[in-house]
Amino acid sequence: MAGLIPPPSQATAILNDAASKQQKQKEEEKVDYMNLPCPIPYEEIHREAFMSLKPELFEGLRFDFTKGLNQKFSLSHSVMMGPTEIPSQSSETIKIPTAHYEFGANFIDPELMLIGRVMTDGRVNARVKCDLTDNLTLKANAQLTNEPHMSHGMLNFDYKGKDYRGQFQLGNGALLGASYIQSVTRHLALGGEVFWAGQHRKSGIGYAARYETDKMVATGQVASTGMVVMSYVQKVSEKVSLASDFMYNYMSNDVTSSVGYDYILRQCRLRGKIDSNGCTAAYLEERLNMGLNFILSAELDHKKKDYKFGFGLTVG
Amino acid sequence: MASQSRKGGVFLPERRAAKAEPNILTKLTQSPIVSRGKRSACDAVSVTKKLIRSTGKAAWIAGTTFLILVVPLIIEMDREQQLNDLELQQASLLGAPPALP
Numbered sequence: 001m002a003g004l005i006p007p008p009s010q011a012t013a014i015l016n017d018a019a020s021k022q023q024k025q026k027e028e029e030k031v032d033y034m035n036l037p038c039p040i041p042y043e044e045i046h047r048e049a050f051m052s053l054k055p056e057l058f059e060g061l062r063f064d065f066t067k068g069l070n071q072k073f074s075l076s077h078s079v080m081m082g083p084t085e086i087p088s089q090s091s092e093t094i095k096i097p098t099a100h101y102e103f104g105a106n107f108i109d110p111e112l113m114l115i116g117r118v119m120t121d122g123r124v125n126a127r128v129k130c131d132l133t134d135n136l137t138l139k140a141n142a143q144l145t146n147e148p149h150m151s152h153g154m155l156n157f158d159y160k161g162k163d164y165r166g167q168f169q170l171g172n173g174a175l176l177g178a179s180y181i182q183s184v185t186r187h188l189a190l191g192g193e194v195f196w197a198g199q200h201r202k203s204g205i206g207y208a209a210r211y212e213t214d215k216m217v218a219t220g221q222v223a224s225t226g227m228v229v230m231s232y233v234q235k236v237s238e239k240v241s242l243a244s245d246f247m248y249n250y251m252s253n254d255v256t257s258s259v260g261y262d263y264i265l266r267q268c269r270l271r272g273k274i275d276s277n278g279c280t281a282a283y284l285e286e287r288l289n290m291g292l293n294f295i296l297s298a299e300l301d302h303k304k305k306d307y308k309f310g311f312g313l314t315v316g
Numbered sequence: 317m318a319s320q321s322r323k324g325g326v327f328l329p330e331r332r333a334a335k336a337e338p339n340i341l342t343k344l345t346q347s348p349i350v351s352r353g354k355r356s357a358c359d360a361v362s363v364t365k366k367l368i369r370s371t372g373k374a375a376w377i378a379g380t381t382f383l384i385l386v387v388p389l390i391i392e393m394d395r396e397q398q399l400n401d402l403e404l405q406q407a408s409l410l411g412a413p414p415a416l417p
Contacts, residue, residue, distance in 0.1 A: 263389065265396045272385045280381045284388055298384050302377050 032186075036163035039189035042179035043167075045210045048217045049231030052243035052262035055271050055283035057297045059083055062312030066106075074316075076104040082310065093306050122146040135160050174198025187212055193223075226250030239264050243273075278303045291316050 040047065060082010068074040080102070083095035100120055107114040113129040128140040139156040155170040169177035174197065181191030189210045196203040206223035217233045231245040246257040260273030272282040281299040288294050295312040344350060 261389075263392065265392055266399060267395060268392055270388055270392055272389065274381065274385065278377075280384050282384045282388060284392075296388075300380055300384055302380075 036183035036186060038160060038163055039165055039181045039183045039191070039210070041158065041165055041167065042181045042191045042193060042208065045181070045189075045191070045208050045219050045221065046229065046231050046245070048233040048241070049219065049243045049245050052233065052241060052271055053231075053245055053258055053260045053273050055281070055297070057281055057283060057299050057308065058310040058312070059297075059299075059308040060310050062295065062310065062314075064312070064314045064316075066314075066316035068316070072107055072109050074106045074108070076102075076106065076316075078102045078104070091304070093304065169195070173200075181208070226252075277301070 058080070060080065062078065062080050064076065064078040066074055066076045079100070081099045082097065084098045086094045086096060088094050102117055102119050104115065104117040106116075111131045113127070115125075115127040117123075117125040119125075122145065124142075124144040126140075126142045128138070130138045132138055137158040137160070139158060141152075141154045141156075143152045145151055151172075153172045154175075157168045159166045159168075164180065164182040166181075167177075167179045169175070169179075171177075175195070176198070177193065177195035179191060179193035181189055183189045189212075191208045191210075193206045193208075194204070195206075204224040206221065206225075206227075208219065208221040210217070210219045212218075215235050217231075219229075219231050221227070221229045226249050228248040228250070229245070230247075231243065233241055233243045235241045241262045242259070243262060244257065244259040246255075248255045256276050258273050258275030260271060263270045268284060268286040270282070270284050272280075274280045279299065279301045282297075284296040286294045286296070293314040295310075295314065297308070297310040297312075299306075299308040301307070
């Protein structure tokens, strides 16, 4: 018995250690409300979960080439080939083979970012991000197509405060929106949004919450359009994170939830997920060399008997 | 019965004996136990068929899902492990500061 009980000096040391630990924890728990971290933007609150669960799956071949002309200016070329789904009323998916070439020009500067893309079918995409002052950022996004009523334009003003962020949104079709997110404690951020779409005479309101620690991120979002989105990401280690999400639409009564993993290894990044519709997907980005990435994408939908496989190369 | 309906059928004495025997056979085959047994056998066969088919389908789905989700993961983990081993070996060969005795 004597051997099991540590000598008194050691015991007091342990006790002291434990006490100091507790104090530290208490200090951590005590929230310094004047010194809260800045939350992440309202539209990105599900960022971690969506990064893991919604990779850019594609079908067919992709080739992307980016050439930097100088430090700030670069040109990009990309080729896409493969079957494209055509929306149809019947349950069977109809695919026709297509091929696209996309030319892009990027100008990236810490204060000004200009990105333009032109596709061979006539689509033009332009994005601007400009820091007007230290706190105010202007973002613009425009998409032009040769089909009527399919062109979009959007203008965002983002204001970044010390522990809050606000955004004002202006879009075509008399779309107006505003959102605000505030850090409440060190880990918790709460936010809300309102929007009004003048063309469809619709308005809505939404709320969101995000809880974040070093090991996990949990988010929840509700909107008056009937959408409920919840997500949870657990960071198992530096390389591995597990994510799950749940989506419910009150209006159309459809529910989907999915679980997935995200491995970031030295040579590759591998993401896999399976969802409640019986859809399995995996996305592998393998780094073959400096600036040369090989991409494999797979998606199986057993219910619809729809199988998509793609491979690609990214250079530069 | 068939011989009677047939025109110009010749009556044969063996037929009668043959006629008497099917009576017993039909009695036997029409007995409730046999018919029940037949039905249950048919049911069993169809259930087994369905079971095999659905098991096969489940196995197919499970197999393809495994192929998509787990096989690349195993391969990449193995590669990572190999890379780590190689690095460790090189470090020990090149005479890195001997942290481990």
